[in-house]
Amino acid sequence: MDALVPVQSAGQRLPVRLVSASLHRCIGSVSIRRSVSGFAMDTRISSRAPSQFTIRAQQSDLKESLGVASSSDLRIKEWEVDMYQNELAISQGIRIRRKPPSKAPLGYTGPFELRLLNGQVADSPSNILEEITWFKDQEVSRMKELNPLEALKKAVENAPPTRDFVGALRTAHQRTGFPGLIAEVKKASPSRGILKENFDPVEIAQAYERGGAACLSVLTDQKYFKGGFENLEAIRSAGVKCPLLCKEFVVDPWQIYYARTKGADAVLLIAAILTDLEITYLLKLSKKLGLAALVEVHDEREMGRVLGIEGIELVGINNRSLETFKVDISNTKKLLEGEHGRQIREKDMIVVGESGLFTPDDIAYVQAAGVKAVLVGESIVKQNDPEKGIAGLFGKNISQT
Ligand SMILES: O=P(O)(O)OC[C@@H](O)[C@@H](O)c1c[nH]c2ccccc12
Numbered sequence: 001m002d003a004l005v006p007v008q009s010a011g012q013r014l015p016v017r018l019v020s021a022s023l024h025r026c027i028g029s030v031s032i033r034r035s036v037s038g039f040a041m042d043t044r045i046s047s048r049a050p051s052q053f054t055i056r057a058q059q060s061d062l063k064e065s066l067g068v069a070s071s072s073d074l075r076i077k078e079w080e081v082d083m084y085q086n087e088l089a090i091s092q093g094i095r096i097r098r099k100p101p102s103k104a105p106l107g108y109t110g111p112f113e114l115r116l117l118n119g120q121v122a123d124s125p126s127n128i129l130e131e132i133t134w135f136k137d138q139e140v141s142r143m144k145e146l147n148p149l150e151a152l153k154k155a156v157e158n159a160p161p162t163r164d165f166v167g168a169l170r171t172a173h174q175r176t177g178f179p180g181l182i183a184e185v186k187k188a189s190p191s192r193g194i195l196k197e198n199f200d201p202v203e204i205a206q207a208y209e210r211g212g213a214a215c216l217s218v219l220t221d222q223k224y225f226k227g228g229f230e231n232l233e234a235i236r237s238a239g240v241k242c243p244l245l246c247k248e249f250v251v252d253p254w255q256i257y258y259a260r261t262k263g264a265d266a267v268l269l270i271a272a273i274l275t276d277l278e279i280t281y282l283l284k285l286s287k288k289l290g291l292a293a294l295v296e297v298h299d300e301r302e303m304g305r306v307l308g309i310e311g312i313e314l315v316g317i318n319n320r321s322l323e324t325f326k327v328d329i330s331n332t333k334k335l336l337e338g339e340h341g342r343q344i345r346e347k348d349m350i351v352v353g354e355s356g357l358f359t360p361d362d363i364a365y366v367q368a369a370g371v372k373a374v375l376v377g378e379s380i381v382k383q384n385d386p387e388k389g390i391a392g393l394f395g396k397n398i399s400q401t
Pocket residue numbers: 184186247248296318354355356357375376377378379
């Protein structure tokens with residue numbers, strides 16, 4: 001990603017060839033189009049209005065790098081890259097399409113003709129996760145314009161060190177004998193609507209900390225969860241000591257940098273929307289920036305994929321399908337049985353039981369299934385006093401005092 005350097009001065013030649021080549025190497029055919037167009041449309045280019053010459057020079061570099069000659073050829077190449085990305089995702093059992101399908105550009109002939117002949121593809125999102133993912137893709141493009149990657153990288157260099165998310169979970173587990181608690185600062189969700197009307201994120205975070213939470217999860221998605229990065233920042237600067245998970249739908253490496261500058265100590269990577277290569281790359285990037293990564297799975301297939309990826313310390317099992325909203329806590333048990341469970345124990349990974357946990361019995365059930373941590377939102381955020389909510393959830397006061 002280092003090659004994603006914005007234009008500094010007119011006439012400067014940029015190694016665009018390297019941009020696409022290195023992306024190709026790092027994340028396969030994954031997000032070349034977004035990165036390429038993100039690059040080509042970089043705000044610094046438009047806001048600093050360099051000479052036409054610079055822009056032309058870049059575009060020709062770009063075409064050359066993709067082996068194309070005209071802008072319609074370039075459109076076709078970009079479209080093909082999207083199609084390859086979809087194919088790659090489908091081959092890994094990923095049902096979520098990362099972008100709305102688009103028709104082949106005029107004049108296209110090539111390897112996807114047969115697939116196009118196969119008939120209609122739905123061009124509205126098939127489920128809520130797909131809708132969120134499509135929206136996120138556009139939202140990130142807009143946010144990148146306001147916060148170019150170069151500026152974020154500088155901010156990261158001066159950011160205070162991160163706190164040890166995984167260590168905090170292990171310590172809490174040893175201290176209490178219960179799974180370490182990641183308590184979620186969550187105002188609303190698409191499945192449950194508004195959970196708390198008078199929502200003060202800092203007050204809730206402090207109450208969670210007093211109640212014995214090991215870590216906090218802060219939803220930053222605005223549109224679907226009524227969260228925000230300002231909540232993450234506010235909680236961090238209010239002096240809360242628990243490490244913070246930035247709960248976002250990550251579809252682009254830029255978001256990892258952004259989360260780091262806003263005070264996150266960990267990020268979420270959702271296997272249902274990311275290919276193996278993307279998870280591998282985003283994991284490495286997170287580590288480089290000092291962040292832990294919670295890799296979330298929902299079914300056996302995703303668990304199998306994730307177990308094949310090196311370097312994962314934290315796996316979340318979501319009991320809620322983000323496609324259908326169905327919640328079933330026996331999902332945690334099911335995914336920890338047999339060969340998968342054996343591999344997890346062998347690698348000493350921490351499994352986080354996520355969603356739909358309300359009672360001490362629920363906690364005991366997922367603990368018996370093998371989790372060392374739990375991620376809980378609704379049942380504790382809804383309480384008038386979230387600190388007491390935690391004691392209610394565990395059937396015991398788990399605070400330090
Ligand atoms: O409120 P609950 O049922 O306790 O769930 C919390 C958490 O697991 C859930 O918010 C969640 C799990 N994975 C996610 C991914 C995106 C958004 C939200 C989530």
